[in-house]
Amino acid sequence: MQIEAPYLLFLGDTTHALDAKTASGILDWRPDLCSGQCRLAADAVDLGLPDFTPSEAAAAGMRTMVIGVAPFGGAIAPQWIEAILAAIRAGLDIASGMHSRLVDVPVIAAAAHEAGVRLLDVRHGTGGFDIASGRKRMGCRLLTVGVDCAVGKKYAALAIHRELVRRGIAADFRATGQTGIFIAGGGVAIDATICDFTAGAAESLSPDNAPDHWDVIEGQGSLFHPAYAGVSLALLHGSQPDALVVCHDPRRTHIDGYPDYPLPTLAACIAANEQAARLTNPAARVVAIALNTQGMSEAERHAALAMAYGETGLVAFDPIATGAAAVVDALLMDFSACAVVADPDRVANG
């Protein structure tokens, strides 16, 4: 699934910033892809992009209208349909990360067929993956894993990818969720795959590559999640990561939405992920801890990072607040194939 840029970010009549986190995530990481926003109400969330109607956006050269809002229930609101139809008639592809599928709305499906544009329901599997082969692939891979869902696995991967690229190292961000797919312009919605093929889908996401190339893969779920651990395990096995980064929110006490399930310790999370990962890559190891410290004071953040370092002996960082320089330093010291290419002096002195 390849999504064509530039994007028009559709915000509808959404007034809650959290409901627009898909759109704001795309804009945070790929402002170069986002040329405008489309809002249906004066008090709708404003991301600060120029406002366009769908036909103005098409005339300005935009290629895809991205439904960047995820309202409660994940359904397509009736009051959005007119704008979606206008975008289709103007020749824009429509991409959506909602649970409800665009192709299941007959008037939308009919209009898209007539106009010859694509409806890209990125949350829904397109299928056609092979059963995982278990064959070790060339190239270096990093996967972000977590103590729970929604602890910053996507942002950690994006920050590490950005830092690798900044240093001139060949690297790709590999998206496994809807926001990540919009950011990368492609990927696999891993949790929408048929479970027999989930590890195979993960294998296909990071194919053979040059020995010094890094795939930085967005993690999903947690091995400690009573509903999603199977997804996490299949992604872990298919990704065959050399390096793992454990993501954590130090304020969380239990699995979100599951009060009877306490959060694992960092040590337990590291041990479980390393043990499971070594089935398909015996060299896999956790190299860093990513903390979501959003909203903490500077002192609280330092204390949280120091505690994570003290507990694990690993680099601890916040992808947003501190950036990923320290983890990339650690990564390149640990994995010599890439390190030699990247910065020989750093390795020699490390």
Place this chain on the structure above:
Amino acid sequence: MQIEAPYLLFLGDTTHALDAKTASGILDWRPDLCSGQCRLAADAVDLGLPDFTPSEAAAAGMRTMVIGVAPFGGAIAPQWIEAILAAIRAGLDIASGMHSRLVDVPVIAAAAHEAGVRLLDVRHGTGGFDIASGRKRMGCRLLTVGVDCAVGKKYAALAIHRELVRRGIAADFRATGQTGIFIAGGGVAIDATICDFTAGAAESLSPDNAPDHWDVIEGQGSLFHPAYAGVSLALLHGSQPDALVVCHDPRRTHIDGYPDYPLPTLAACIAANEQAARLTNPAARVVAIALNTQGMSEAERHAALAMAYGETGLVAFDPIATGAAAVVDALLMDFSACAVVADPDRVANG
């Protein structure tokens, strides 16, 4: 979905006995349902049933042709289509447990529509599962797990279920694969679920029940399988088993089809399954080892069972050769709620 008997077991041109394990499994456990076999080549697997063409089978009163072969990848072979069409035109329903759906083959779908017969894709029969809740359910549960695929998990579950029923204990066999579904007449093809919902599907398969009722759940895959471990983990978490039975084939040296993946030891398999199971049921424990000793001499079988017992300290049995009496004895001694109902004297003396 009700599958009408008698069955004509379709074996195609399959020459590998393992590829016909769906057909042979149905025949082993429900010979009363199986009236004939349909083979397309002289060297195809022979189950010892009378051979019929589809039209002969229909004339003899059979109601459903069951695609009893499951080649790697699960696709419908082009050379089978003529026989499937002949069966449809003779008025037989067609039931399939393959990944590829009968209804997705236009010529088959059209013929079935015209003849007014049903296409039963049991691997795709259900949908709309909830996300797993992680909530502990009432009743007792046993899940068979394994060192690999195809080591006897279904047979172990069926033998244990049969022995519980023989003793008058309330119990259900819960099928998770196509053969099991043909045998039980219901169930969930767990490996065909969308992976976000796999654990939820497993929860729905063994709902709340009486405190002394046993659900005996057919396991799938292995935590040590590079392609299917995610399926196994989701099934393990959603099943919330109290008791686990580890299934093994003592002659196997590596994961079938994956020569680079050695088989785990029994101790490693027990430890990994107990550790993972305790996320959703802290009381979970392995109670027995089931060995597939088919084709061994009596002396070899005894040696294999003694070795498994020596390695683990647990009851070791072969579901076919020795039956499940010893494991049910152990089960009922370990789990008092059921044991009291089953045989108070045995518990008092145990």
